Amino acid sequence: MSSNIIEISGLNKTFRVSGKHEAVRALDDVSVTVREGSCMAVVGESGSGKTTLARVLVGLETKDSGEVSIAGAPVTASLRRREQRRRARAVQMVFQDPNGSLNRRLPVGTAVDEVLRAHFQLNAAQRKARVSELFRSVGLTDAHAQSLPANLSGGQKQRVAIARAFAAEPKVIVLDEAVSALDVSVQAQVLELLDELRRDKGLSYLFITHDLSVVRNIADDVLVMRHGKVLERGSVGDVLDRPSSPYTKLLLECAPKPGWKPRRGVIEHLNSEIAS
Amino acid sequence: MIGPELIGIGQLELGIKDPDTGVLKPVLKGISLELGRGEAIGLVGESGSGKSMTLRCILGIEPRNAAVRGRIMFDGEDLLSLPAERMRRVRAGRLALISQNPHASLNPVLPIETYLLEGMPEIRNAKAARLRAGELLEQVGIRSVDRVLKSFPHQLSGGMLQRVVIAGAISGKPDLLLADEPTTALDVTTQAEVAAILDEKRRDLGMSMIFVTHDLDLAAAVSDRLAVMRYGEIVEIGTPEQIRDNPQHPYTRMLMSIRPTLDGVQPALAPAPQPQIGSIL
Numbered sequence: 145m146s147s148n149i150i151e152i153s154g155l156n157k158t159f160r161v162s163g164k165h166e167a168v169r170a171l172d173d174v175s176v177t178v179r180e181g182s183c184m185a186v187v188g189e190s191g192s193g194k195t196t197l198a199r200v201l202v203g204l205e206t207k208d209s210g211e212v213s214i215a216g217a218p219v220t221a222s223l224r225r226r227e228q229r230r231r232a233r234a235v236q237m238v239f240q241d242p243n244g245s246l247n248r249r250l251p252v253g254t255a256v257d258e259v260l261r262a263h264f265q266l267n268a269a270q271r272k273a274r275v276s277e278l279f280r281s282v283g284l285t286d287a288h289a290q291s292l293p294a295n296l297s298g299g300q301k302q303r304v305a306i307a308r309a310f311a312a313e314p315k316v317i318v319l320d321e322a323v324s325a326l327d328v329s330v331q332a333q334v335l336e337l338l339d340e341l342r343r344d345k346g347l348s349y350l351f352i353t354h355d356l357s358v359v360r361n362i363a364d365d366v367l368v369m370r371h372g373k374v375l376e377r378g379s380v381g382d383v384l385d386r387p388s389s390p391y392t393k394l395l396l397e398c399a400p401k402p403g404w405k406p407r408r409g410v411i412e413h414l415n416s417e418i419a420s
Numbered sequence: 421m422i423g424p425e426l427i428g429i430g431q432l433e434l435g436i437k438d439p440d441t442g443v444l445k446p447v448l449k450g451i452s453l454e455l456g457r458g459e460a461i462g463l464v465g466e467s468g469s470g471k472s473m474t475l476r477c478i479l480g481i482e483p484r485n486a487a488v489r490g491r492i493m494f495d496g497e498d499l500l501s502l503p504a505e506r507m508r509r510v511r512a513g514r515l516a517l518i519s520q521n522p523h524a525s526l527n528p529v530l531p532i533e534t535y536l537l538e539g540m541p542e543i544r545n546a547k548a549a550r551l552r553a554g555e556l557l558e559q560v561g562i563r564s565v566d567r568v569l570k571s572f573p574h575q576l577s578g579g580m581l582q583r584v585v586i587a588g589a590i591s592g593k594p595d596l597l598l599a600d601e602p603t604t605a606l607d608v609t610t611q612a613e614v615a616a617i618l619d620e621k622r623r624d625l626g627m628s629m630i631f632v633t634h635d636l637d638l639a640a641a642v643s644d645r646l647a648v649m650r651y652g653e654i655v656e657i658g659t660p661e662q663i664r665d666n667p668q669h670p671y672t673r674m675l676m677s678i679r680p681t682l683d684g685v686q687p688a689l690a691p692a693p694q695p696q697i698g699s700i701l
Contacts, residue, residue: 189607298467327466327634328679335680354608357680384682398612400637401682402664406616408561411609 149315149348150178150201155210157196157372170196172372174210178316178365183342183349185363185380187356187395193372194352198318201350203231215315233263236309240321242301245308246293252304253279253289259311278307282337299330303337310341320352335362356399360384368392390417422644423456425493426595426628427478432490434473434482434652444487447473449652451490457595460622460629462639462660464675465649471632474649475598478630479517480507495595516589518618520601522581525588526573532584533569539591556587560617579610583617590621597622597629604633615642636675640664648672 157171170193178184188194199205200212206221213219214234220227239245246255253275260271279289282303293301302322309317319338323331339362342349351363359366359380366383368376368391376389387393394414398406432451435444448470455461463471476482478492480499492499494514499507519525526535536553543549554565560583562568573581582602589597602618603611619642622629633639639646640660648656648669656669667673 189609328675329466332678332680355680356608357682360682361680394609396682398609399682400611400635400641402637402640404637405641406612406619408613408616408620411613 148177149180182364185359185366188369192369235316236314238322242305421456422459428493462643469649470652516594
């Protein structure tokens with residue numbers, strides 16, 4: 145039996161919005177466990193709290209209350225240097241826009257090299273070899289490592305961001321809409337790469353996405369969120385083939401597929417069903 | 421093609437001039453496409469395929485350093501050789517653009533009401549114009565009409581704004597709607613609602629539409645025919661059923677097989693072509 149690598153229980157987070165009296169409940173009593181070596185997808189629309197969940201898990205956001213731990217050690221948003229280093233070795237994040245992780249003026253290999261400098265006692269030659277190795281593992285070459293971000297395609301930059309996340313040898317990688325901006329042909333390659341790397345290195349993923357087709361292809365388990373609450377959780381097969389929440393059914397119905405026609409009023413119908 | 425021809429694009433070529441070397445980089449390599457009155461066609465392709473650039477050529481808003489050749493016959497006249505003033509009138513009265521980002525169409529410091537009234541200069545009576553604006557919003561499924569009319573763009577959600585832009589687009593009953601990824605930035609449930617509204621209004625008013633998207637299934641749902649584009653060329657045209665059941669071009673087949681699907685069929689990982697680096701779009 146595999147143990148849980150991520151344990152989140154009773155997590156709450158509210159945001160104050162200027163000009164409004166009521167605070168927004170971004171996370172409302174959220175509990176999640178992720179089995180070691182598995183991929184947990186978190187699905188929801190804008191405002192569901194899925195990105196806030198990811199940010200709390202990697203320590204980019206403070207929590208109001210609740211427990212968050214990775215491999216048994218609590219995760220906090222502490223800015224103390226020791227805590228930051230420990231956190232970086234536990235969990236890394238890949239964002240939707242790879243440009244956010246890359247300096248436009250520096251070769252993309254530097255982004256990976258910086259991670260090695262921060263976390264490992266390696267000399268320049270060893271780091272260079274490791275950067276090559278990491279680039280090869282995501283299907284890129286040394287020539288790519290020496291390129292500026294502007295000279296790489298979106299898919300190639302996302303591969304660099306993945307290599308950067310792997311460089312710290314974390315236990316968990318959080319992917320926040322990491323393939324959403326990619327063309328389908330590139331998306332398929334990156335999904336395949338992520339799947340391979342997870343199996344090779346025994347990593348665990350928290351995979352944030354709005355796309356149920358992507359969930360089907362990459363995840364073992366899935367969590368459906370709406371307005372900060374978890375509406376449904378289970379194995380991908382159970383949730384996508386036998387959804388119990390009307391909202392999950394709505395998401396499945398609204399996703400374009402062969403032979404599909406959009407219908408008006410579906411949202412209102414299901415909103416009333418959810419309310420009742 | 422369904423119905424008499426509204427627009428006929430013939431051998432449309434577009435190149436972007438490199439500012440340093442003066443070399444033309446080909447972006448559209450001889451696009452030919454006919455669209456009938458009341459017909460909807462979906463232009464489908466990945467980044468850099470030239471689908472948005474084709475729309476820009478129809479609107480006459482191609483980049484400044486672009487060289488264009490070919491013809492775009494619109495109701496008997498070639499839009500590419502139309503004097504600027506005549507082109508402006510065609511754009512104002514007969515074409516309408518719905519882009520991915522509704523904020524691009526809306527002035528952030530003016531309320532929605534002003535945006536909609538600007539589009540109906542023929543209605544002189546202010547009260548009648550306001551009534552018509554409200555009517556348009558109701559048609560696109562907006563309930564709280566008065567509140568929305570008084571709102572500024574930043575106070576409304578993306579889905580709501582895209583409905584406002586659709587209301588504005590249909591208000592002049594244009595002959596041709598140009599929709600450039602109009603639902604791509606929306607949540608999936610909102611996308612379904614907005615796509616349904618767009619499809620319904622287009623049919624009701626008998627408008628033609630060119631619907632640009634990267635999503636084959638979405639395009640199929642709102643179009644009579646699909647044109648699959650790649651690297652500035654149309655590789656295949658057919659009805660959604662033909663494309664789905666019997667795709668002819670290897671690229672179409674690759675697109676069909678590689679996208680992740682809801683029913684759990686793993687995408688077959690064909691050696692996918694890398695998109696061109698440094699696309700101008």
